[in-house]
Amino acid sequence: MQKLGKNLGGYHGETIDIRAVLGDVKAAAPAHGWDSEVFHKINDLDLFAFHRKSEAKNPKPPAARIYISAGIHGDEPAGPLAALKLIQVNRWPENAEIFLLPCLNPVGFTLNQRTNADSIDLNRDYRDPQAAETRAHIAWLERQPQFDLYLCLHEDWESHGFYLYEQNPDNKISFAEKMIEAVKKVCPIDPSEIIEDRPAQNGIIRPNISPHERPLWPEALWLITQKSRQGYTLEAPSDFPLATRVDALVAAVNVALNF
Ligand SMILES: [Zn+2]
Incomplete structure (x- = not known):
C-alpha cells in the first residue's frame, strides 16, 4: 500500500461532515445501550460523552474501565469515524465499562484545522487550560x-x-506489540527509528516523560497523571485512504478490548 502523496505541508485528504458523523453516533448509541451526556456546547455543536455499563452480573474481577477519546484535532477525521464504527459494530467485552468521547474539537472539523476556532491546539492545553473545550472536558x-x-x-x-x-x-501487561501486529494486517506500520523526535521501534514510542517539566500537556499527560496508569495514543497515517486509517484505529482499539 502506497502513500497518496497529498499531504504537502499539512492534511489535504478527505474531510468529514462532523455534524453528520455525530448525528450518526447519536442515532446508533441508544440502541446499543449507551447513555449520553452533552458536557459542553459551542454554537450549535455539542461535546458528547457516551457511557456503556458492564453487562456482566456480579462481575469478578470488577469491570475494567476503558476510556476512548477522538477528534481533538480537527484535521484528523479517522478518529471520530472509528468511534462511530465501534459503536455501530457494537462488539464490547461483557465485563467492561466504556467511556467514549467521539469528538473533542467539533469546531476544528468544521474548519478542517488542527486547532479550535481560537487557534488553540487543544492537545497542548491540559496543564493550564485556556480553551473552553479543554476546561469542559477536564471538568x-x-x-x-x-x-x-x-x-x-x-x-x-x-x-x-x-x-x-x-x-x-507500572509495567502492566503491554498491548503495544499486539496492537502493531493487528494493525499490520490492515495498514502499513511506520518503520522509522525516530518519529516526532522520539526513538521508535516497530511503530512503538515509549516516551520518557517528566510531566512536571513539560509546560504544554496533551490530553494523554493529564490522563496519566490524574486518571489512569496505562494508556495509548494511536496515530493513523493520514496520507493513506481514510477507510484504511479507520480500520487501523479500530484494530488497535479491539486489541485493548481483548479481541
Ligand atoms: Zn492528533
Missing part, C-alpha cells in the same frame, strides 16, 4: 472514576505508517 473527567486504560485516537499527516505511544509506568 467532565474530574466527575468520572479512575480508568484502567485510556486510548486517544489520532492521525499524523507526515507519518509513513501507523504508530503509537505507550504510557505504562
Whole structure:
C-alpha cells in the first residue's frame, strides 16, 4: 500500500461532515445501550460523552474501565469515524465499562484545522487550560472514576505508517506489540527509528516523560497523571485512504478490548 502523496505541508485528504458523523453516533448509541451526556456546547455543536455499563452480573474481577477519546484535532477525521464504527459494530467485552468521547474539537472539523476556532491546539492545553473545550472536558473527567486504560485516537499527516505511544509506568501487561501486529494486517506500520523526535521501534514510542517539566500537556499527560496508569495514543497515517486509517484505529482499539 502506497502513500497518496497529498499531504504537502499539512492534511489535504478527505474531510468529514462532523455534524453528520455525530448525528450518526447519536442515532446508533441508544440502541446499543449507551447513555449520553452533552458536557459542553459551542454554537450549535455539542461535546458528547457516551457511557456503556458492564453487562456482566456480579462481575469478578470488577469491570475494567476503558476510556476512548477522538477528534481533538480537527484535521484528523479517522478518529471520530472509528468511534462511530465501534459503536455501530457494537462488539464490547461483557465485563467492561466504556467511556467514549467521539469528538473533542467539533469546531476544528468544521474548519478542517488542527486547532479550535481560537487557534488553540487543544492537545497542548491540559496543564493550564485556556480553551473552553479543554476546561469542559477536564471538568467532565474530574466527575468520572479512575480508568484502567485510556486510548486517544489520532492521525499524523507526515507519518509513513501507523504508530503509537505507550504510557505504562507500572509495567502492566503491554498491548503495544499486539496492537502493531493487528494493525499490520490492515495498514502499513511506520518503520522509522525516530518519529516526532522520539526513538521508535516497530511503530512503538515509549516516551520518557517528566510531566512536571513539560509546560504544554496533551490530553494523554493529564490522563496519566490524574486518571489512569496505562494508556495509548494511536496515530493513523493520514496520507493513506481514510477507510484504511479507520480500520487501523479500530484494530488497535479491539486489541485493548481483548479481541
Ligand atoms: Zn492528533
